[in-house]
Amino acid sequence: NAGVTQTPKFQVLKTGQSMTLQCAQDMNHEYMSWYRQDPGMGLRLIHYSVGAGITDQGEVPNGYNVSRSTTEDFPLRLLSAAPSQTSVYFCASSQKQTIYFGEGSWLTVV
Amino acid sequence: GENVEQHPSTLSVQEGDSAVIKCTYSDSASNYFPWYKQELGKGPQLIIDIRSNVGEKKDQRIAVTLNKTAKHFSLHITETQPEDSAVYFCAASYGQNFVFGPGTRLSVLP
Numbered sequence: 001n002a003g004v005t006q007t008p009k010f011q012v013l014k015t016g017q018s019m020t021l022q023c024a025q026d027m028n029h030e031y032m033s034w035y036r037q038d039p040g041m042g043l044r045l046i047h048y049s050v051g052a053g054i055t056d057q058g059e060v061p062n063g064y065n066v067s068r069s070t071t072e073d074f075p076l077r078l079l080s081a082a083p084s085q086t087s088v089y090f091c092a093s094s095q096k097q098t099i100y101f102g103e104g105s106w107l108t109v110v
Numbered sequence: 111g112e113n114v115e116q117h118p119s120t121l122s123v124q125e126g127d128s129a130v131i132k133c134t135y136s137d138s139a140s141n142y143f144p145w146y147k148q149e150l151g152k153g154p155q156l157i158i159d160i161r162s163n164v165g166e167k168k169d170q171r172i173a174v175t176l177n178k179t180a181k182h183f184s185l186h187i188t189e190t191q192p193e194d195s196a197v198y199f200c201a202a203s204y205g206q207n208f209v210f211g212p213g214t215r216l217s218v219l220p
Contacts, residue, residue, distance in 0.1 A: 004153075007160040015143070031206070033207070035210075040119070040212050040213075041212055042114075042116075042199060042210040042211055043154070043199065043210040044210075045207055045208075048207060050206065050208075053196060058207065059183050065187055090154070091155055092153075097142050097144075097159075097203065098144075098155075098156060098159075098206065099144070099146075100156075101153030101154050101155070101157065103145075103151075103153050104151075104153050
């Protein structure tokens with residue numbers, strides 16, 4: 001009964017480093033998305049995908065890349081980490097507008 | 111684009127009292143309004159939702175009301191319990207995505 005699985009749970013990066021946040025879902029959902037959560041700002045959409053091979057930008061896409069080679073996986077790549085990318089990141093998948101979130105990835109950029 | 115406001119940002123109630131959280135949205139095309147509960151260190155979880163063709167929906171101690179004309183919707187929790195303490199987010203559909211409110215931190219005092 002895994003649902004949406006994110007790794008890693010916690011990560012500290014140095015400015016300029018790159019990394020990938022992994023996300024996998026086992027519910028066969030076509031729609032997947034990445035959000036970042038910052039104090040007082042709710043959840044903001046970074047990128048989303050409506051199916052394998054299709055991705056699109058959300059509200060705050062700069063500094064992030066995504067790909068969707070399979071239905072199950074939707075990794076988020078930070079190209080050159082900046083302190084402004086310190087945040088909690090949530091991956092989500094959805095079916096018929098019901099969103100299922102992962103447990104979150106806490107990222108600190110120093 | 112869609113904008114969702116949420117009030118209050120923090121709310122403290124005595125155990126057994128009711129709690130009300132209000133949200134407003136800007137895009138009249140939004141037709142689906144979910145509410146999420148986020149416990150500390152966890153991802154948000156759907157607790158109740160309402161579609162634009164319905165004015166009210168209830169699930170045990172939780173209810174949601176929608177006023178399409180005024181573009182606002184509210185979450186009502188009755189007979190609050192300590193386990194209701196969490197951050198609550200409202201959201202409004204925007205195309206195939208969602209826009210979230212900034213969240214309300216609810217504390218239920220014993």
